[in-house]
Amino acid sequence: EVQLVESGGGLVQPGGSLKLSCGASGFTFSGFDIHWVRQASGKGLEWVGRVRSATHNYATAYAPSLRGRFTISRHDSSTAYLQMNSLKTEDAAIYYCAIYYEINAFDIWGQGTTVTVSS
Amino acid sequence: QSALTQPASVSGSPGQSITISCTGTSSDIGGYSYVSWYQQHPGKAPKLIIYDVSSRPSGVSNRFSGSKSDNTASLTISGLRAEDEADYYCSSLTSTDTQVFGGGTSLTVL
Numbered sequence: 001e002v003q004l005v006e007s008g009g010g011l012v013q014p015g016g017s018l019k020l021s022c023g024a025s026g027f028t029f030s031g032f033d034i035h036w037v038r039q040a041s042g043k044g045l046e047w048v049g050r051v052r053s054a055t056h057n058y059a060t061a062y063a064p065s066l067r068g069r070f071t072i073s074r075h076d077s078s079t080a081y082l083q084m085n086s087l088k089t090e091d092a093a094i095y096y097c098a099i100y101y102e103i104n105a106f107d108i109w110g111q112g113t114t115v116t117v118s119s
Numbered sequence: 120q121s122a123l124t125q126p127a128s129v130s131g132s133p134g135q136s137i138t139i140s141c142t143g144t145s146s147d148i149g150g151y152s153y154v155s156w157y158q159q160h161p162g163k164a165p166k167l168i169i170y171d172v173s174s175r176p177s178g179v180s181n182r183f184s185g186s187k188s189d190n191t192a193s194l195t196i197s198g199l200r201a202e203d204e205a206d207y208y209c210s211s212l213t214s215t216d217t218q219v220f221g222g223g224t225s226l227t228v229l
Contacts, residue, residue, distance in 0.1 A: 044122070045223065
């Protein structure tokens with residue numbers, strides 16, 4: 001079964017850092033671009049950014065409002081990462097990783113990991 | 120990049136049809152045929168229901184259909200059922216090779 005599993009969420013103080021992981025199973029991870037999407041409590045989906053595959057030189061892109069604080073990377077064994085720095089209370093959300101697996105849209109999602117930013 | 124514009128809520132009775140609009144710009148919806156729609160039930164991850172403006176993934180009911188005109192995409196759900204009650208989000212590729220989502224629409228089946 002094709003699966004994505006996020007981990008690393010938790011409680012962090014404002015100004016702190018956190019690194020989330022996206023693990024994959026059931027498919028050849030290295031061939032796919034990995035996207036991160038977040039959702040604050042009671043709010044809508046927000047695209048965070050993506051890291052492309054080796055074929056596309058691991059190019060990254062970010063939502064303009066997050067550029068500079070968030071960094072996406074990957075180890076092509078089977079994991080991608082979202083490094084979040086200088087966290088703000090408004091960064092509190094469920095963070096999902098997602099891929100275009102068979103079609104040009106996010107057809108595979110993880111279950112999400114929750115980030116809480118509070119003092 | 121600003122979020123795509125969706126109505127906050129829509130409602131309909133069982134058996135009826137509803138349409139959710141998603142308005143963007145020529146730099147996203149108007150410029151590409153990479154519009155997708157997602158259904159999200161409370162506490163669950165989003166589920167893809169429409170991609171490439173009007174295509175349905177395998178296993179998604181043909182009661183769901185999508186279209187696009189200029190800078191506005193639309194999702195139509197026909198023959199409303201109680202289980203269709205959920206939040207719906209549109210998404211598009213943008214001219215800067217990023218993605219953008221709509222603000223989401225809450226569907227109530229009366």
